[in-house]
Amino acid sequence: MALTGIDVSQTASAARIVFEALRKAIVTGELKDGDPLRQDAIAQVFNTSRIPVREALAMLEQQGLVRNQRYKGAVVTGLSIEEAGEIFEFRCLVEAHVMRAAVPRMTPEIIATAHAICEEFAVEQDPMRWGDLNRAFHGTLLAASGLPFHVSTLDSAMDRLDRYLRAQLLLTDGQNRANGEHRAILAACARGDADAAAELAVAHVRGANAALRVHLARIKAGFGQS
Amino acid sequence: MALTGIDVSQTASAARIVFEALRKAIVTGELKDGDPLRQDAIAQVFNTSRIPVREALAMLEQQGLVRNQRYKGAVVTGLSIEEAGEIFEFRCLVEAHVMRAAVPRMTPEIIATAHAICEEFAVEQDPMRWGDLNRAFHGTLLAASGLPFHVSTLDSAMDRLDRYLRAQLLLTDGQNRANGEHRAILAACARGDADAAAELAVAHVRGANAALRVHLARIKAGFGQS
DNA sequence: GTAACGCAGATAGGATACAATATACAACAT
């Protein structure tokens, strides 16, 4: 028996595929706040029936990405400035803790991987990929912590914030700033300075929040309208 | 038109009812780790079809309370000692932060409500209600923080831990200990000492974790078997 | 003219029916 095969049982159900696709579309901002999600339309896109779509919407609601109103349908949930601010503070709190736990456990391989992502981020031309690379960078470092519950909670928080972060990266000097801060965090990790890495991570998150507030305030004041 | 009525549109869908009922059954320990959840059986219990049941199971999976395996069905997820320990530490981290934010915002009414729950907890005979009262106590204080995302995250963490806490309350001197610690926390809140309240809350959570570890270790060693 | 009413189309919720897959067990070959 020298036969190599892939685990067929892992083939995802339609519901899971739809869930992941919708999740990504919401997180990246492809689907915007308040956009209605029509079961029929989604079912057609994925060439399936509405049953798996409904399961996907139920899951998205649990993640806080969608609001479901009986007999009215699902819409993408937005965030107020206040809500976004709270979630940023949550990230600061938890990410600092996780980073402190992660630094002493980082192998040279992890540092190298993060470094590669960092460099790719710096030279990437396509703004659509910045968000992905940003999350990959943070995810790589945090995963070393061995604290999967904390990390998954941060992931969930990031899902709520990511569209706003992506928008902010595009419209300001965000990419450069993020790039510099990522390098500083990585350097602290590489020299094993957990406290510095945690502090830099917090500053990084707070900076993004501040930039975002300015950006949203401008839009609200009518400057950002197209 | 002096007619008062309730918002009929809030009548929950079958999926939501099933979700809440299963969630409560899992959280309270009525459904135990590894118990299989048969769609047909659940549908019969709630006198509905399998469609809403499947949506409920999808939601429970997002909450981490259930694991769904394609064509095999859903089972209640258990927690290893390590996983439970991590979630306890998460609670310590977040609850301390939320408590610090909550104390300066606590009104006399909130203190009074928490006090009433505390006293009810002390004299309650039915062990099945201890868990509910414990959560109500913590929830009342934390809600004052005005940090709904943090609080909902803590709630989700509690959902994962609660069955173990309830079991531990039953088998040790847990109720007395919890009761004393609750009163100490409440006293700190009442005198506006946020730092003390946060520290006491952390000690309270860590104590529960320690008691639980001892309890689980005993079971593992064969002492706790019936 | 305005506001209430009613109807029609659109859309979500749910039940039933069918397909796909897993599991247990019996029959069979060795």
Added chain:
DNA sequence: ATGTTGTATATTGTATCCTATCTGCGTTAC
């Protein structure tokens, strides 16, 4: 006896159909 294979049954995944509810627009009463 043991291991393999076929088959029956249980269970999950999905499609289709029906029902309940919402929404928008035209009608009508005042």
